[in-house]
Amino acid sequence: FEMVTHAAAAAVKATKNGRIGVIGTAATVESGSHKREILRLKPDAEVTACSCSLFVPLVEVGWYAADDIVVKETVKRYLKPIIEADCDTLILGCTHYPVLTGAVSSVLGDGVTLINPGVAVADAVSDFLALNALNTENGSAGNHEFYVTDKPYKFKSLAAVLLGEDINEDKVKQVELDSL
Incomplete structure (x- = not known):
């Protein structure tokens, strides 16, 4: 089980307009792995990917409150291409980014579904365990x-x-x- 495949599948399932955003570190975005997987699953999707280099340091120093002006303005600046592309689904492509869910949601609004890859993988593992009768009984x-x-x-x-x-x-x- 790995993050990209399950996050892409969740995003493709969630999107209504076919416009999917991906945010991540520079290395994640430059790899193009999310975009390739999304397009494999939904060839007509439009994918907008943005590197959000300051998100990890913000989380690591404890700056993630949605009402913090530094956090809000940083998130707004990085997500501008996602907003301009009218994405209705956004993959939070780094383990730190779900901590910023409140700030990201407040900038993007309720019309954008946020995909947490960790949750997508956990759901896939849970399904696998249930399907193969491997869940713990105790x-x-x-x-x-x-x-x-x-x-x-x-x-x-x-x-x-x-x-x-x-x-x-x-x-x-x-x-x-x-x-x-």
Whole structure:
């Protein structure tokens, strides 16, 4: 299971006018992977992709409130091409971006469906587990372990924002990329 395929499928399913926006980091947008997958699923779609380089730093310093003037103006500036293209669906193509959902929604309005790739993948995994009778029977939430390349304390504070829960630092392990 990976993000692009499921996010694109959710966007294609959600769009009513065939105009789909994608926002992400420069590397994500330049890869063109979302656009290719959207066009594979819906060849007549119009895809507008924008790099939103300041979104990650905003989230990481805790600036994501929809009513914060810095956040709102930054979001408005980056989403101008999405608004001008009249996109009715927007893929939030970076793990940090769903934290800005309130600000993005306030700029774009209620007529734009926001696609959170994490939710799209979670839905696909849930469907797969149910289809293959692999769901847990005991109601257990399972074990969580997190492997990060940055300092565990940094992940712990960001995880509270991204995951909506406090993470026990014992569950966070720092690894080197070349060890994976």
